[in-house]
Amino acid sequence: MSTRIADSVRERIEQMIVTGDFADGERLDEVKLAEQFGVSRTPLREAFQSLAASGLLTLKAHRGAFIRHPDFVELVEMFEVMAEIEAMCGFRAARHVTESQMTAIGVTIEACEAAIAEGDFDEYYRENETFHHLLYEASGNRFLAREAARLHKRLKPYRRLQLRANGRMLQSMREHRAVFAALKRSDSKAAAATLRLHVAIQGERFNDLMASYRQLAALKTG
Amino acid sequence: MSTRIADSVRERIEQMIVTGDFADGERLDEVKLAEQFGVSRTPLREAFQSLAASGLLTLKAHRGAFIRHPDFVELVEMFEVMAEIEAMCGFRAARHVTESQMTAIGVTIEACEAAIAEGDFDEYYRENETFHHLLYEASGNRFLAREAARLHKRLKPYRRLQLRANGRMLQSMREHRAVFAALKRSDSKAAAATLRLHVAIQGERFNDLMASYRQLAALKTG
DNA sequence: TTCAATCTTTTTGTATACAAGAGGTTTGAC
DNA sequence: GTCAAACCTCTTGTATACAAAAAGATTGAA
Numbered sequence: 001m002s003t004r005i006a007d008s009v010r011e012r013i014e015q016m017i018v019t020g021d022f023a024d025g026e027r028l029d030e031v032k033l034a035e036q037f038g039v040s041r042t043p044l045r046e047a048f049q050s051l052a053a054s055g056l057l058t059l060k061a062h063r064g065a066f067i068r069h070p071d072f073v074e075l076v077e078m079f080e081v082m083a084e085i086e087a088m089c090g091f092r093a094a095r096h097v098t099e100s101q102m103t104a105i106g107v108t109i110e111a112c113e114a115a116i117a118e119g120d121f122d123e124y125y126r127e128n129e130t131f132h133h134l135l136y137e138a139s140g141n142r143f144l145a146r147e148a149a150r151l152h153k154r155l156k157p158y159r160r161l162q163l164r165a166n167g168r169m170l171q172s173m174r175e176h177r178a179v180f181a182a183l184k185r186s187d188s189k190a191a192a193a194t195l196r197l198h199v200a201i202q203g204e205r206f207n208d209l210m211a212s213y214r215q216l217a218a219l220k221t222g
Numbered sequence: 223m224s225t226r227i228a229d230s231v232r233e234r235i236e237q238m239i240v241t242g243d244f245a246d247g248e249r250l251d252e253v254k255l256a257e258q259f260g261v262s263r264t265p266l267r268e269a270f271q272s273l274a275a276s277g278l279l280t281l282k283a284h285r286g287a288f289i290r291h292p293d294f295v296e297l298v299e300m301f302e303v304m305a306e307i308e309a310m311c312g313f314r315a316a317r318h319v320t321e322s323q324m325t326a327i328g329v330t331i332e333a334c335e336a337a338i339a340e341g342d343f344d345e346y347y348r349e350n351e352t353f354h355h356l357l358y359e360a361s362g363n364r365f366l367a368r369e370a371a372r373l374h375k376r377l378k379p380y381r382r383l384q385l386r387a388n389g390r391m392l393q394s395m396r397e398h399r400a401v402f403a404a405l406k407r408s409d410s411k412a413a414a415a416t417l418r419l420h421v422a423i424q425g426e427r428f429n430d431l432m433a434s435y436r437q438l439a440a441l442k443t444g
Numbered sequence: 445t446t447c448a449a450t451c452t453t454t455t456t457g458t459a460t461a462c463a464a465g466a467g468g469t470t471t472g473a474c
Numbered sequence: 475g476t477c478a479a480a481c482c483t484c485t486t487g488t489a490t491a492c493a494a495a496a497a498g499a500t501t502g503a504a
Binding site for chain 4: 003004005006039040041042043046061062063
């Protein structure tokens with residue numbers, strides 16, 4: 001692994017942001033954080049830039065780094081794009097997925113089911129992540145896979161909240177199986193359509209997300 | 223405008239990369255470039271990070287910044303994703319585009335035609351850029367618009383070469399008009415399909431791009 | 445009292461100095 | 475002659491010092 005201070009600082013700050021340690025619009029104090037982490041400003045500023053590139057921070061010239069939580073509208077917009085990207089992955093995967101990839105996807109589905117049976121939310125969450133990443137890879141388009149993973153990561157905190165919603169885990173599970181089935185019979189359109197719905201925010205899921213978002217927003221201002 | 227040295231350095235290096243001043247895999251020497259630009263290593267390293275985030279450079283820990291031109295496969299993959307993103311923009315724009323946006327798009331199309339009539343390639347190119355950016359905005363999804371613009375920018379050097387191909391300008395022009403017409407009658411599917419084909423690389427355009435790519439590759443090793 | 449201008453303070457941006465890792469080279473042993 | 479190990483050099487990573495810009499406070503006048 002990398003021994004760079006800047007990288008580990010980046011990860012720590014990212015974790016803090018995602019956890020909700022900072023209020024929206026809050027300015028991150030370079031010297032204070034540097035002191036807190038026991039490092040100089042140099043690697044810290046590097047981390048800031050990296051985080052800004054990921055969209056977690058906004059850098060204003062001569063003003064500093066500011067927390068930029070997406071507002072609800074932007075969040076919905078992001079999920080909308082994610083839905084389309086996942087659909088594209090699914091569409092392509094139905095044609096390009098290899099046997100070993102299908103096996104791997106099958107394994108994660110089994111693991112998801114086991115996790116649900118045991119009520120192990122965290123485990124389900126991890127396997128869910130794996131399922132999606134395998135799907136991205138299976139698209140056969142490595143650039144697409146990278147972009148999908150990037151956006152997926154960016155939406156992580158919000159998806160997590162969303163998944164906790166009532167009955168969402170089982171529903172999600174069913175959709176995974178449907179995708180798997182579509183891939184098995186090389187049905188591009190079905191795979192795409194299922195994934196689009198799987199990710200898209202609509203109907204009651206809209207309300208679920210909104211509730212989660214408010215929860216997070218409340219956390220923030222505390 | 224920003225008075226930050228790091229930003230202007232970033233732009234200059236980006237320009238150099240896009241122009242093809244560096245060979246693929248080449249390492250960018252911090253001290254040499256810093257000297258060349260008359261700045262210290264600090265803003266230069268900032269620029270490196272920013273460029274790495276954009277995918278133009280690869281940073282290897284304790285090794286430095288390396289030029290990372292996409293290979294031909296990756297290039298095709300990127301255009302494939304771009305096609306889908308543009309299609310999504312078009313699909314949504316057909317429903318969300320405002321009157322003033324339609325007017326603006328109409329203006330760029332006129333300007334494109336005028337440029338073709340005068341054989342002014344650069345002018346056509348600029349108006350073509352505008353057309354696409356207006357389309358992104360018209361999608362009504364600001365996150366999507368940003369992502370589309372990002373990828374569009376990334377593909378800039380390759381698209382430019384591609385456009386020079388024989389008869390491509392007129393063909394492109396026709397497609398723009400078709401998109402405009404589809405938007406006018408709120409035909410989401412037609413707008414999406416037209417744009418997908420407009421951007422996608424297929425048939426003879428595949429060969430055009432490959433030829434351009436080889437040209438660029440030849441430049442690089444020089 | 446209020447407004448404005450200047451000065452002060454605070455914070456970011458840049459330069460430089462220093463540390464440490466990676467790669468190559470030389471030297472020594474077998 | 476070949477291989478390996480230590481050393482040297484070159485480059486990157488980090489810390490600190492310095493410069494400059496922005497925000498805030500203070501003082502003065504109207």
